[in-house]
Structure formats: structure tokens, C-alpha cells
Amino acid sequence: MFTEIPGLLVVTWALLGLAIYAGYRQNWQLRSVAADGGYLSGLGFESEKPTGLFRWLTTVDHKDIGVLYIVFATGAALWGGTDAMMIRTELFTAGTDVWSPDTYNALFTAHGFTMLFFFATPAFTGLANYFIPILVGADDMAFPRINAIAFWLLPPSLLLVRGGLVTEVLGKMLATVGVRWELLFSLKPPTTGWTLYTPHSALLANPQVDLVLLGLHLSGLATVMAAINIIVTIFTERGEQITWANLDIFSWTLLTTSGIILFAFPVLGSSLLMLVADRNFGTTFFAVEGGGPILWQHLFWFFGHPEVYILVLPAFGLVSLILPKFAGRKLFGFKFIVYSTLAIGVLSFGVWAHHMFATGMDPRLRASFMAVSLAIAIPSAVKTFNWMATLWGGNVRWAAPQIFCVGGIMTFIVGGVTGVFLASIPVDLVLHDTYYVVGHFHFIVMGVITFAAFAASYYWFPLLTGRMFNRRLGRIHGYLSIVGVFVTFMPLILIGYGGLPRRFASYPAAFEPLQQISSFGAVIIGVGVVIWLTNLVQSYRLGPIVTDADVWNLRESGQFSREWQWFETQLEERTKFRR
Amino acid sequence: MNRPLSAIAGGVTGIAVMSLLLLFLEVETRSNLAIFESVARFAGMPGNVTFGFILFVLAGVFAWPLAFMALERYIPGGPDPATRGMVLAVALWVVFVLTGRGGLSGGLLAIYVIFTLLAHLCYGFLLGAVYGRLTSEGPLEPERYDPSDVSQ
Numbered sequence: 206m207f208t209e210i211p212g213l214l215v216v217t218w219a220l221l222g223l224a225i226y227a228g229y230r231q232n233w234q235l236r237s238v239a240a241d242g243g244y245l246s247g248l249g250f251e252s253e254k255p256t257g258l259f260r261w262l263t264t265v266d267h268k269d270i271g272v273l274y275i276v277f278a279t280g281a282a283l284w285g286g287t288d289a290m291m292i293r294t295e296l297f298t299a300g301t302d303v304w305s306p307d308t309y310n311a312l313f314t315a316h317g318f319t320m321l322f323f324f325a326t327p328a329f330t331g332l333a334n335y336f337i338p339i340l341v342g343a344d345d346m347a348f349p350r351i352n353a354i355a356f357w358l359l360p361p362s363l364l365l366v367r368g369g370l371v372t373e374v375l376g377k378m379l380a381t382v383g384v385r386w387e388l389l390f391s392l393k394p395p396t397t398g399w400t401l402y403t404p405h406s407a408l409l410a411n412p413q414v415d416l417v418l419l420g421l422h423l424s425g426l427a428t429v430m431a432a433i434n435i436i437v438t439i440f441t442e443r444g445e446q447i448t449w450a451n452l453d454i455f456s457w458t459l460l461t462t463s464g465i466i467l468f469a470f471p472v473l474g475s476s477l478l479m480l481v482a483d484r485n486f487g488t489t490f491f492a493v494e495g496g497g498p499i500l501w502q503h504l505f506w507f508f509g510h511p512e513v514y515i516l517v518l519p520a521f522g523l524v525s526l527i528l529p530k531f532a533g534r535k536l537f538g539f540k541f542i543v544y545s546t547l548a549i550g551v552l553s554f555g556v557w558a559h560h561m562f563a564t565g566m567d568p569r570l571r572a573s574f575m576a577v578s579l580a581i582a583i584p585s586a587v588k589t590f591n592w593m594a595t596l597w598g599g600n601v602r603w604a605a606p607q608i609f610c611v612g613g614i615m616t617f618i619v620g621g622v623t624g625v626f627l628a629s630i631p632v633d634l635v636l637h638d639t640y641y642v643v644g645h646f647h648f649i650v651m652g653v654i655t656f657a658a659f660a661a662s663y664y665w666f667p668l669l670t671g672r673m674f675n676r677r678l679g680r681i682h683g684y685l686s687i688v689g690v691f692v693t694f695m696p697l698i699l700i701g702y703g704g705l706p707r708r709f710a711s712y713p714a715a716f717e718p719l720q721q722i723s724s725f726g727a728v729i730i731g732v733g734v735v736i737w738l739t740n741l742v743q744s745y746r747l748g749p750i751v752t753d754a755d756v757w758n759l760r761e762s763g764q765f766s767r768e769w770q771w772f773e774t775q776l777e778e779r780t781k782f783r784r
Numbered sequence: 785m786n787r788p789l790s791a792i793a794g795g796v797t798g799i800a801v802m803s804l805l806l807l808f809l810e811v812e813t814r815s816n817l818a819i820f821e822s823v824a825r826f827a828g829m830p831g832n833v834t835f836g837f838i839l840f841v842l843a844g845v846f847a848w849p850l851a852f853m854a855l856e857r858y859i860p861g862g863p864d865p866a867t868r869g870m871v872l873a874v875a876l877w878v879v880f881v882l883t884g885r886g887g888l889s890g891g892l893l894a895i896y897v898i899f900t901l902l903a904h905l906c907y908g909f910l911l912g913a914v915y916g917r918l919t920s921e922g923p924l925e926p927e928r929y930d931p932s933d934v935s936q
Contacts, residue, residue, distance in 0.1 A: 212825075212826040212827075212828075212879040212880055212882065212883030212884060213826050213827040213828055213839060213840065213843055213883075214828050215879055215883070216843075216848075216875075216876055216879050217843055217847045217848075220847065220848060220851035220855070221847070221851065223851065223854075223855055223858075224850065224851040224854035224855055225854075227854040227855045227857075227858060228854050287809075287812065287899070288812075290895070290898070291812070291813065291895065294891040294892075294894060294895050295891065297891055297894075298890070298891065302890065302891070303816070303890065303891035303892055303895075304813070304814065304816060305814070308813075308814045308816075370808070370811050370812060373811045374804075374807050374808060374811050377807060377810070377811065378807070381834065381837070667929070672929070673929040731898075735902075742909075743864070743866070743867070746864075746866070746913070747864055748929070749927040749928055749929035749930075750927065750928050750929060751928075751929045752928050752929070753929075753931060755931060756929065756931050757931070758931055758932075
């Protein structure tokens with residue numbers, strides 16, 4: 206019945222009626238101005254920077270670039286999250302009844318690219334940009350202009366990777382004014398999976414695949430530039446009082462991460478270009494009669510597995526940094542956390558073939574990769590136990606950042622232990638390419654990695670904006686996220702034990718209940734994200750102004766660290782104008 | 785700026801962003817939702833996407849912002865106009881979902897419901913935020929954050 210009545214008319218008439226009534230009540234007086242109070246940022250202070258859009262387009266200030274990175278990463282995360290919700294919608298029922306199989310393949314491909322290359326990496330690079338110079342006592346990053354270039358390469362690379370959608374949006378916009386430009390509709394979303402395995406990726410006719418390869422190459426260049434900048438800054442720009450002995454844990458992990466990037470990303474870059482050549486110029490790097498498809502897997506995972514640690518080490522750094530602040534104790538075993546970080550950095554290059562146990566490689570080689578893969582659990586466990594020991598006997602305060610840190614440790618333990626099982630060859634041969642793998646790594650990427658990013662977003666929000674967020678909503682978001690991650694990804698582990706292979710739009714009906722629980726969990730995570738976004742946006746506009754730099758009561762436990770001391774001097778300068 | 789113009793400016797910003805979001809949703813879902821068909825149905829022009837969309841934009845730029853201006857003080861969620869805008873947008877969304885959903889069902893309907901709500905919230909937020917920013921006399925003395933207050 207409702208579909209018969211034009212909703213627009215109903216709403217317009219209803220609103221018109223109400224508006225007339227309201228105008229009548231207000232005696233038709235149109236006030237020209239309304240006092241609606243405090244919609245300015247807490248950062249109302251004088252600055253020599255240009256204002257408005259021009260400031261953001263031309264900036265070489267590490268803090269501004271850091272903010273740009275964070276905003277970009279948030280946008281990418283929301284986009285990748287939309288893909289995720291669409292994936293979970295398809296999997297809600299056993300049949301292929303929501304999207305076509307092709308669309309489903311495109312969704313998990315785009316989800317992987319977007320989240321790994323355009324959300325997680327930029328989010329942590331942004332935090333590094335903002336805080337490392339402050340933490341090491343530098344004026345700015347070592348190469349401010351390269352820093353700006355590194356950021357500005359990211360939007361075009363995202364555009365290349367997801368270009369088909371953008372051109373189609375343009376095409377549809379032109380079509381509404383009567384111009385139909387077929388070229389704009391020729392790029393279909395790629396269906397390669399984020400691993401881009403050959404020969405499939407080499408043979409797909411879709412030209413968008415070439416754009417994806419170039420886009421990923423560009424994002425790799427940006428990442429390498431940022432990494433070099435971080436390394437040089439930490440080595441050469443440290444203040445006089447900062448030595449290797451008292452360098453903070455966040456800088457240590459970012460230093461290690463940047464080292465890994467320096468060795469891993471060039472390999473990705475060269476293999477991508479080789480694949481571009483295979484696709485377009487008739488080379489045979491990955492053709493069966495040439496280097497063979499397995500060569501691609503070796504090259505890809507030589508990058509791909511260190512990439513996992515590129516994503517997770519900054520998250521570990523943030524947990525190590527934030528957790529003690531809300532436990533009222535110093536980080537337990539600081540040195541060993543640093544050593545374990547460095548150990549992970551080195552070992553991360555010796556485990557790549559555990560992604561290829563099922564390819565029929567030499568069993569002796571397989572065994573050595575299994576040994577190293579099991580060994581890398583040791584430094585990871587060192588961190589976990591040190592975090593627990595930090596909490597032990599501490600005065601734990603359950604503020605939003607702490608909920609995310611502890612929740613991140615919980616999810617990391619599940620994600621990590623399931624990973625230890627996968628490292629064992631006989632188990633891997635059974636579980637390879639099942640939902641178990643998907644569950645395992647999502648406990649880490651959605652668990653500890655995203656949780657650490659959320660923890661940092663709350664922990665540093667007062668410093669970034671000069672305002673405080675709604676702490677109750679922050680806590681609700683924290684608990685929702687922990688529940689959401691377990692409800693979403695635990696069923697995937699069970700589905701994997703049931704033997705269901707991943708990356709199919711349809712599946713046997715027996716798995717339907719577990720898949721539905723998982724989709725329900727995804728909605729919980731989504732609700733949390735909406736709460737987070739609303740809270741931070743509204744708090745940025747309206748939140749209570751911070752006047753005392755010690756927002757987290759860190760002085761009483763002697764942890765009023767460098768970035769907060771810097772914030773205190775900033776606040777003092779600003780209040781000079783106010784008073 | 786005077787209030788009607790501010791409201792219209794808010795409407796322009798809101799509808800521009802919302803149309804773009806809907807367009808992205810349409811392309812991302814490979815036209816399975818037929819969003820602009822539902823916009824046309826919502827506008828009372830089923831089958832005529834162009835006219836339906838024009839009516840939709842006109843309503844979003846003029847009718848609703850002006851109604852918002854007149855009704856602002858009666859909408860819950862104040863004093864922040866952006867929150868009030870989102871409340872108004874939720875009301876608009878309810879009608880949009882009821883009259884525009886067409887033959888969608890199952891998973892597609894769920895995606896349609898969730899993402900059109902998010903698009904409407906963006907519209908309402910921008911409408912209210914821009915309107916508030918353009919009509920404000922300047923910031924009132926904002927609240928100060930007190931770290932020792934444990935009630936939060």
C-alpha cells in the first residue's frame with residue numbers, strides 16, 4: 206500500500222503543515238542570527254599557516270600530514286567496511302541470491318586491498334607522522350616534502366585500485382545529462398583476490414587488473430618513502446636527551462616496521478611490474494612455460510608475510526604504549542618487548558612459504574619453514590606475557606583506550622594460537638584455504654590491529670583536537686567491538702573445522718546457522734563503528750574543551766610522557782591568548 | 785547570513801554529499817539496489833528516474849531545509865542543529881524506506897535499509913551543521929573538561 210503513495214509528497218506536505226504551525230507559534234519572526242554556541246574547534250589559536258583547504262593541500266607539517274593520513278585511512282576503512290557488510294549479506298544465506306558470484310569475488314578482493322593497503326598501513330603511518338617527531342624531540346620529520354609526497358601518492362593509488370567504481374560513478378553522472386561514454390563503463394571490479402595468484406590474474410581480460418597492479422605499486426612507493434622518512438628521523442633527528450636507551454616503545458616498533466617495509470615492499474613492486482609485463486608485453490615470468498605460477502606465490506608471500514608484521518607491529522607498539530598508562534605501572538620488561546619486536550622483524554622474512562604448504566613443495570623445505578613459523582610465536586608470546594605482567598597488580602582503569610588494549614590482547618591470543626596450529630604442516634594441509642584461515646587472521650586484523658587503532662584514536666583524541674570525547678560512548682564502543690569480533694569470527698573458525706573452503710558465494714546449507722551468527726556479529730561491529738564515528742565527529746565539534754593537559758591522570762603514576770608534555774606547552778601558549 | 789539562505793546552503797551541501805553516497809552505493813552494489821528507481825518512486829514518479837531525481841533534489845535543497853529552519857526548536861536533540869538535522873533525517877528516511885523500497889527483499893533489503901539510513905544521517909548532519917555554522921553569532925563559552933569528574 207505504501208508503495209502507491211509518493212513518499213516525497215507525504216513528507217513535504219507534513220513538513221509544510223508543521224512549518225506553518227511552527228511559524229504561527231513563533232509569530233513569523235525570522236531572526237537573522239541564532240546563538241547556537243561553541244561550534245569551533247578547541248584549537249582556536251593563532252598560526253602562520255594558511256587557512257582552509259589551501260593549508261591541507263600545501264602542508265609539509267608532520268602533524269597536518271599525520272591528520273591527513275588518519276582521515277584518509279578512516280575513509281578507506283569505511284569503504285572497505287561497506288565491502289565487508291556486503292560480503293556478510295551474501296553469506297547470510299546458502300545460495301547465491303544477493304549478489305552475483307562475480308560481484309562477490311570482486312567484493313572480497315576489494316575488501317582485502319582496501320583494508321590492508323589503504324586503511325591499516327596509512328592509519329599507523331599517520332600516527333607515526335604525528336607523534337614520532339614529538340616523541341623523539343625532533344622539529345619535524347627528516348624530509349618534510351617527501352613526507353607530503355608520500356601521503357599525496359595514496360589518494361591516486363586508491364583511485365587506481367578501485368578506479369572502476371569511480372569511473373562508473375562518473376559515467377552514470379554523465380549519463381543523467383544524456384552523455385553516454387562507454388569507456389567509463391569498461392572497467393569491471395577485479396576478481397583476483399588480494400593475493401593476485403597467477404595464472405588467473407595474468408589471464409583476466411579486465412583492464413582494471415592492470416590499474417590495480419599500478420595502483421598497488423604506487424601505494425608501495427608511498428609506503429617506502431614514509432618508511433625511509435621514519436627511519437632517518439629516528440636515527441638522525443633525535444633530541445639531545447633522547448638516546449637508544451630511553452627511546453619510547455612506539456618509536457621502536459615503528460622503526461622495526463619501517464625496516465621490514467624497506468625490504469618487503471620493493472619485492473612487491475618488482476613482482477607487480479613483472480605481472481604487468483606478463484599481462485601486456487608477452488613476457489613469461491609467471492607463465493607455465495616460463496617462471497611458473499609458483500614463482501608468483503614465492504615473490505608475493507616474500508612480501509605478503511612480512512606485510513602481516515608491518516601491520517601488526519605498530520599495533521603492538523600502541524598496546525605497549527597505552528596499556529601501562531591505564532594500569533598505573535611501567536611496561537613490564539621493556540627491553541624484552543624491544544628485543545621481541547626486533548626478533549619478529551628478522552624472523553618475519555623466514556616464514557613466507559607456510560602460505561604454500563599445499564603447493565607440493567619439497568618436504569624438507571616445508572619442514573624448515575614450519576620450524577621458523579613456530580619459532581615466531583615465541584617473541585609474540587613474550588609480548589603477550591609482558592602485557593599481562595604489566596596489568597598484574599596494577600591499578601587498572603577501564604577507560605575506552607584500555608578496553609581496546611585488553612580486548613586486543615584477548616583477540617590476539619585467539620588469533621595467534623590458531624596461527625600456531627596453521628604453522629604445523631599436517632594441520633595446515635587439512636585447514637588450508639578454509640574459513641579457519643579467514644577466522645584466524647581476522648582475529649588479528651580486526652582484533653588487535655583495528656583495536657589498537659581505536660585505542661589510539663581515543664587515547665590521543667584530546668591531544669589531536671583539544672576536546673574530550675564522550676567517555677561512556679567510548680566504553681560502549683569498546684565492549685561492543687570485543688563481543689562483535691568474537692561473535693563474527695569464532696563461527697568462521699568452526700566453519701573452517703567443518704571444512705568449508707573460503708571465497709565462494711554459495712555453500713552447503715548445513716553451514717547456514719554459523720554463517721548467520723557471523724553476519725550478526727558483523728552488524729554488532731558495524732554499530733560500534735557508527736557510534737565511534739558519531740562520538741568523535743560530534744566531540745570534535747562540541748566536546749568539552751581540554752584545559753589541563755593531564756587528561757588521563759598520568760602524572761600520579763609518573764607516566765606523563767613526552768607527547769603530553771608537548772601538549773601542555775601547546776595549551777599554555779594557547780591560553781595566553783584566551784586570558 | 786540570514787536564516788533561510790543558511791538553511792538552503794545546508795540543504796545544498798547535504799543533498800550533494802547524499803547523492804554522491806547513493807551513487808557510490810548504486811555502483812558498488814552493481815545496480816542491484818536500483819537506488820535511483822526508489823528515489824523516483826519516493827518522489828512519486830515511478831519509472832521516471834530523471835524527473836524523480838530532480839524533484840528529490842529540489843525537496844532536499846528547498847523544502848526540507850526551510851521546514852527544518854521553521855521547526856528547529858521543536859525537534860528533539862538540541863541545542864546542536866546537526867543532531868536535530870539527523871533526527872529530522874531519520875523521519876525522512878522512514879518514509880523513504882516505506883515508499884521507495886519497491887520489490888526488494890532479504891539481504892538486498894537489509895543493505896538498502898542500512899545504507900540509505902547512513903546516507904540520510906549524513907544529509908541531516910550536514911544540513912544542521914552548515915546551518916548552525918552560518919547562523920551562529922560566534923562560539924559561546926564551551927564547557928571545560930574536568931579529568932577528576934568520574935561521572936562520565
